[in-house]
Amino acid sequence: MLSEAEQLEILQKYDPESNTRNVTGIFKKIVFFGLLAFSIFQLYTSIGTPFTAYIQRSIHLGFALALIFILFPARKKIGVKRNKVPFYDVILSLLSIGVGLYWPLLIDELVMRVGRVSPLDMFVGVVAILLTLEAARRAVGLPITIISVSFLTYAFFGPYFPGFLAHRGQDLKSVVQLMFYTTDGILGTPISVSATFIFVFLLFGAFLVKTGVGAYFNDLAVVLAGRLVGGPAKVAIFSSALQGTISGSSVANVVGSGSYTIPMMKKLGYRKEFAGGVEAAASTGGQIMPPIMGAAAFLMVEFIGGVTYWQIAKAAAIPALLYFTGVWIMTHFEAKRVGLQGMSEDQIPNRKETLKKIYLLLPIIGIIVFLLIGIPTMKAALLGIVLTIVVSAFDKSTRLGLKDMIEALVDGARTALAVAAATACAGIIVGVVVKTGLGLSLATGLISAAGGNIFLTLFFTMLAAIVLGMGSPTTANYVITSTIAAPAIITLLMLDTPDAAVPLVVAISAHLFVFYFGIIADITPPVALAAFAAAGISGGDPIKTGVTSAKLAIAAFIIPYMFVFNPAMLMIGASIPEIVWVVATAIIGMIAIGAGMIGYWYRKCNWIERIIAVGTGLLLIYPETITDIVGLVLFTIMVVIQWLSRNKDEDNNKVAVAS
Incomplete structure (x- = not known):
């Protein structure tokens, strides 16, 4: 470490x-x-x-x-x-x-x-x-x-x-006058969100850190996933998903959990670039993981209007589940391909002692409950801080004294400085967009460039979000793309679905789309800061680590398109059977895509099988009944073929290890 x-x-x-x-x-x-x-x-x-x-x-x-x-x-x-x-x-x-x-x-x-x-x-x-x-x-x-x-x-x-x-x-x-004497510039919506929701949630995270919950996340992850095939990689995924609740930075998440998980992965036998890629992909996903997502999610509440943070978090739940499922599946197939096992018993923390501290998760569970029963977002965060202090008193090792609480207040404020600067700067951008009408002009130009095609509009928006995300934080990226590109997406979607009952669904799906790709920029080469930080720990090549992390996070490049075309994935206005079907077919699809990307299922896949596997996965994720049926048929055929021929090349693992 x-x-x-x-x-x-x-x-x-x-x-x-x-x-x-x-x-x-x-x-x-x-x-x-x-x-x-x-x-x-x-x-x-x-x-x-x-x-x-x-x-x-x-x-x-x-x-x-x-x-x-x-x-x-x-x-x-x-x-x-x-x-x-x-x-x-x-x-x-x-x-x-x-x-x-x-x-x-x-x-x-x-x-x-x-x-x-x-x-x-x-x-x-x-x-x-x-x-x-x-x-x-x-x-x-x-x-x-x-x-x-x-x-x-x-x-x-x-x-x-x-x-x-x-x-x-x-x-x-x-x-x-616009920038400093109205609420459309520096003192506008972005810094308003920083001064309310974001700051209090950052304080909540700082109090959680003081209880030792960050280290506990690692121990809990090892206890739950350490003995599985490729254990350390799965520990990294599980731990990073939890760490995302207390860290709004992909890089900070990588360093916090990666300093522990990356050396473990290397020791087990993972390549440097793969170990770094797993941690970067998982840590970046922390920002899209409810209940506490990246800072831009709080901005989304204000920008969309008429929506609560709970609705945003609930809508992001299934996409986040699919994201981490995809990373988990691919690390599993990589471990099987290379022949890696789980961690030894002496590397696992004492299960009884670890599970005794499960109460440290109560503040996070409490936040979910508070939001679920309708408590305002900022008050929910304040109650979360109070609950953290109460929960910490259960054990001497986690108990927060006055000094700890003062340090938490100082640490939380320190974390908020960059967010405040970013949101103030984002206010300048919003002010210009509002004053000049640039948002409408660019939205019109984007639609025109895409020929009115929704898929091309989404594709151009994805490129813009990724490029902007390479040079600016998620918060500023979201502000720019949500004021410029999101209106174009909403306009085209409303033309396809003019039902008056769906504007909220359309708005949330459009804003989550730009939010996702702004975050994924952290692991998209050539400027992939989260991947570069992971490479700094693993000693691997930064660009190769970035490519690996982008491959592992392939779900994040697919899922946003899916929930735009099928809002059932966002759990808005959909029945339980619809949601269950969407989730089930999407997970099966991620298994097929994972096998195709890694090149291993029950045995090594040849290039034809890999292409078919990826195609099958896309069919299953695409929100149409006919594509789901065709995908399930192909998936079944692939599973049968792979299972029956799993012993055909018994030396695959040995060859892989030797190489």
């Missing part, structure tokens, strides 16, 4: 959110108390609603920006100990505090002169925009800043763009 220092080095290399200064002295105290105050403020506003939207969001922004400039250096130097905060970052931090306090201190004046911008307003607004862009560059990465600047450029130079992209253009005053 990797040491904490080695884990931190990998995180700093592949995860911008972790590449922070090691502040000392007075700045260490400033950061500590600043983060603590940030969490206390957020908890206070979560329990009640004491502030208006402008005040809450601007204070949230001010906290995040001020702390980012102290913690995140302007230049990244991996592996170099940095503890000094230069004078210019102190100035930027003080300016951030000023920006955060501008609305609270002058709200009456600002409301009275709505639509009019004073010279001081202009100065503060310009500073707010520049600080937001720079903070996002430091905490999230350069790509999101470039994208946001590109959108701002589009706002200013609209008349010079060709064709349907042209618009009358905006002057500096109108852009500044």
